[in-house]
Amino acid sequence: MRGIQKNLEQLNAEGIRPVAISVDPPDASRNLVQQQGYTFPFLADPNVEAIKRYDLVHAGAGEGGHDIARPAEFLLDSTGTVRWVHLTENYWVRARPEQVLDVGRLLK
């Protein structure tokens, strides 16, 4: 998330809007956004509806055995078609903003 915030201007300049999605309820995200100074949208999916639709449910992996999202990144073009997917195999390894920018430059 920090990497995205750092590269937000560049992403926006390429016409790309980053959006974060997790099971965190809106007020938890509001605290996070304020603390960290994030200026892109954070969406709440506490009932894992979208997360389920994207087949990203990590069952029982959250606090108190709640279902949460596994880390994943998707770049969609303006028609909503997936242009790039990053499903990490290791929880510690995440997509880097440069990867997104490289693909993003190819979007029309």
Add this chain to the structure above:
Amino acid sequence: MNVRRVNWPLWLGFLLSVVTFFSYFAVFVWYPVTRDFPWANLLLFVVAAVLLFMGVRRAFASDRRGSKIVATIVTTLGLVVIGFFLFAFFIGGRWLPPSKGAPQVGQKAPDFTLSDSNGKAVSLNELLSTPINGKAPKGVLLVFYRGYW
């Protein structure tokens, strides 16, 4: 206590293994180079293990039984710390669902409507069409994360 008799490699090795463990989360996780592969931590762990080994040798070279016991316990704890890190990173980190049904390149991304951090409902269509700096967006980057709550 005589300063010379303090088994400094042992204690330094133990301290280094603990500090290295926490350094990943406190420092190295913030830089992709040291986050995606924890080579900085691995290097420090090697130094810690060498120090622990030196400490054990030193303790076993002395004739004091107490220092041997202490060295064995401290080294074991140090190795447990190192082992736990390696396990959490290389094995625990891979415990992820396969997500075989996730949308693939070329497919239409499933629609959704979710609340933003102000409680306002936002749909994928809005994200795809609301202008960025006055221009129509070229794309949306969806970043799913585990959540902090």
